[in-house]
Amino acid sequence: MIILQRLLSRVSPVVWLTLFLLGSLYYVWRLQQPQVLIDAVAEALPLQCVSYAPYYKPGMNPTVKDSFVDPLQIEQDLQALSKVTKCVRTYSVSQGLDYVPKAAQKLGMKVILGVWIGWVDALNVKELELAVQQANQYPDTVRGLVVGNEVLLRGEQSEPKMHEYLQWAKANTKAPITYADVWEFWLKHPTLEQDVDFVTVHILPYWEDKPVAIEQAVAHTASVMGHLGTVFKKPILIGETGWPSQGRQRFWSKPSAINQALYMRGFLNAAQQNHWQYNVIEAVDQPWKRELEGTVGGYWGVLDTDLQPKFSLQGPMAERADGMTPYLIALVLAVAAVAWGQYKQVSTSQKAMLALSGLALGLHAYLQVDYVQLAARNTGEYATLGGLVLLGWGLVWVQLRHWLGLSVNVCMEQSMLRLLALAFLLTSAGLAVNGRYLDFPLILVCLPLVMLTISLISVSERETSAASFNQMGFWLTAVMGFMAANMAVAAAILEPGNVIAWWWCAACGVALFVVPGRSLQLSR
Helix, strand or coil: CHHHHHHHHHHCHHHHHHHHHHHHHHHHHHHHCCCCCCCHHHHHHCEEEEEEECCCCCCCCCCCCCCCCCCHHHHHHHHCCCCCCCEECCCCCCHHHHHHHHHHHHCCCEEEECCCCCCCHHHHHHHHHHHHHHHHHCCCEEEEEEEECHHHHCCCHCCCCCCHHHHHHHHHHHCCEEEEHHHCCCCCCCCHHHCCCCCCEEECCHCCCCCCCCCHHHHHHHHHHHHHHHHHCEEEEECCCCCCCCCCCCCCCCECCHHHHHHHHHHHHHHHHHCCCEEECCCCCCCCHHHHHHHHHCCCECCCCCCCCCCCCCCEEEECCCCCHHHHHHHHHHHHHHHHHHHHCHHHHHHHHHHHHHHHHHHHHHHHHHHHHHHCCCCCHHHHHHHHHHHHHHHHHHHHHCCCCCCCHHHHHHHHHHHHHHHHHHHHHHHHHCCCCCCCCCHHHHHHHHHHHHHHHHHHHCCCCCCCCCHHHHHHHHHHHHHHHHHHHHHHHHCCHHHHHHHHHCCCCCCCCHHHHHHHHHCC
């Protein structure tokens, strides 16, 4: 090991930085390259129906008491949605959503009107009465009345009570009546079929108990529909289906912009071929759902929060469309780093090192900030994830000072190393204990880990700062790294098909050796 370290120490950090920068450039470039996907056939367009919830603007959240949606916003939203569909499904008629049928009528659109059924019977009755009134007032617009959405899944009402709600609705309106739930719960409560005009099932390959890879997702939906067709005699509506564009991978199910487009194109073709009736979830991204479902909950929309299409249904598509922005940011940081080196009168080779570091930091900082914006759901998470980003940048800066032969506060660096080990430990613990809605923050730790590794293998002992050996600090760092690595493995074993989880294991494994190793190196 000592011989290997001595051999590697002869390789200049410039070489390692060059290799890392090339890999980073390729990664960003690859995400921007269009990929050829199957096209949705023209006969499958436009979308039959999409779930509409107007809570996509900052601060909007239907769980906040006394929330109210401006009728003008509803009209503007439906105007934008009319370009991709002629039908919307709602989930409630409260908070101003009873205006949706009127707004839809003006545009010649149809509405599958939702009735929110929760814990409180009095509120349920009030909601149901208002929905029935709207269905009777706009009979040519309201295609159906969905009495309850995943109520049995959430356990908020019993099956007998749902029979009562459905029977009351059927007795008071001529609009077709249905109940919506995940397909497994319809199989558990098949007697509900007797009180509905059609069966509304949710088929979401990503959220299955055994998540499905994108390559098998449409086939899985077709298989479920085939099975349901043998159980139920009444027409079946796929009330929710889709794929998320961002968020945590679950087993083999990976959210991405390309996978969202791929699923939608394949599903639309299958729906056209099999004559399925369907509703896509959802119309517009819903940032508020991230509090309930993690990052992935906010990114199921066919439109983004600016009401712009997130993907096309024909032609090639790239995962990211950043253009030259990340490269320009990297170039600006590289120029700034070289200018600082000129001010410090460092050598030409050291200026090259600064330029390479600036380029790498610029690329990674762009991706890191983007990750934090996607994953942070509240002030605490912004502070935590933002703090990890700043910690990584601080470690990068400290390693650069080492390489340039400048003074470094070793006690401060030791503290930063322990904080990094603690970040690995807490993240891995969260993923192992309750990681369903937690992301793997790989992009936040990649850069500092690489820089620390370069320092560990490239900086000889005589170049490290002198400091007394802090045995307790070293062992604390090592123990946290060991625990983080073990918990990362435990999290990955729970999801053997999750490639990202195994990459996190790899990162924790590297950290287990690099972080304590660098701490020990500094103490000699």
